[in-house]
Amino acid sequence: MNSENLHQYQPYLLRYALVQLRDPQLAADVVQETLLAALDGAVFSGKSSRKTWLTGILKHKIIDLLRRQARERSLTDGDDASEAEAVDALFANDGHWRQFPVEWGDPEKSFADKKFREVFEMCARVMPIRLARAFTMREVMELSTDEICKELAITPTNLWVMLHRARLLLRECIEIKWFGNRT
Amino acid sequence: MKMNWFELSCKQASVLLSQAQERRLGMLERSKLRLHLLACDGCTNFFKQLSFIRAAIRHYRDSDTIE
Numbered sequence: 001m002n003s004e005n006l007h008q009y010q011p012y013l014l015r016y017a018l019v020q021l022r023d024p025q026l027a028a029d030v031v032q033e034t035l036l037a038a039l040d041g042a043v044f045s046g047k048s049s050r051k052t053w054l055t056g057i058l059k060h061k062i063i064d065l066l067r068r069q070a071r072e073r074s075l076t077d078g079d080d081a082s083e084a085e086a087v088d089a090l091f092a093n094d095g096h097w098r099q100f101p102v103e104w105g106d107p108e109k110s111f112a113d114k115k116f117r118e119v120f121e122m123c124a125r126v127m128p129i130r131l132a133r134a135f136t137m138r139e140v141m142e143l144s145t146d147e148i149c150k151e152l153a154i155t156p157t158n159l160w161v162m163l164h165r166a167r168l169l170l171r172e173c174i175e176i177k178w179f180g181n182r183t
Numbered sequence: 184m185k186m187n188w189f190e191l192s193c194k195q196a197s198v199l200l201s202q203a204q205e206r207r208l209g210m211l212e213r214s215k216l217r218l219h220l221l222a223c224d225g226c227t228n229f230f231k232q233l234s235f236i237r238a239a240i241r242h243y244r245d246s247d248t249i250e
Contacts, residue, residue, distance in 0.1 A: 012245075015243075015244065015246070016244055019240070019243065019244050091192075091193065091194045094192065095192025095193055095194040095195060096192065096193050096194075097193045097225045097226075100224065100225030100228070101225050101226070101228040101229045101232060102228060103224075103228055104228065104231070104232060104235065107232075107235045107239075108235070108238070111239065111242055117243065120239060120243070121243075138204075138205070139236075139237060139240045139241075140240060140244055145205050145206065159205075160198075160201065160202050160205060163201055163202075163204070163205065164197065164198055164201040164202070167201050167233060167236065168197065168201075170236060171229065171232050171233075171236065174232075174236075175232075
């Protein structure tokens with residue numbers, strides 16, 4: 001495969017890496033590595049589409065990067081108490097929502113709205129990094145519980161707690177910043 | 184409100200709704216959840232919003248534009 005053919009996938013790969021890594025420089029680096037690996041002998045079997053094939057290489061590069069980062073600093077401990085506090089604040093002592101989630105109507109209509117996209121990305125960015133990492137491994141890279149637990153060296157129970165927290169916080173932010181004040 | 188063993192709080196329901204995105208819930212869990220959702224609009228909204236969030240992330244991930 002020549003470099004010109006590969007080049008057309010760069011925007012897509014960059015977007016994918018950015019949603020996962022949230023750092024434009026790191027994202028650009030892994031995409032660069034991915035394209036080099038693709039040019040440099042990684043075998044395209046022709047069974048999947050080129051895009052799927054490149055995404056597969058990119059996933060490996062991202063996981064390698066996450067592993068290196070994990071070695072440099074532990075992301076599995078430290079913030080547990082403050083996360084728990086943020087989530088507990090959403091519920092009363094008897095377990096009821098303090099603010100019941102409101103009806104979002106037909107939210108898919110917001111996809112095309114550039115402002116909604118900005119709100120969505122902002123809400124994903126402000127999530128605590130530890131939660132964001134697990135959440136994006138699950139939702140962006142679509143890794144299984146087992147795969148994520150192996151990478152992060154945590155138990156499924158830990159992971160489910162983190163994903164629950166991530167979803168609650170993201171939902172809360174989107175509702176407040178977008179759907180809440182539109183009714 | 185006092186709860187019996189079969190009733191979930193909204194917090195417990197939200198835990199199960201989130202886990203349902205990762206694993207198949209057990210029969211008892213599903214029954215409890217169904218019962219809770221019948222009575223609770225807030226959790227029903229939460230349930231729909233989880234699917235929407237998943238769809239939104241895939242939508243943005245797979246769109247080819249970069250700002």
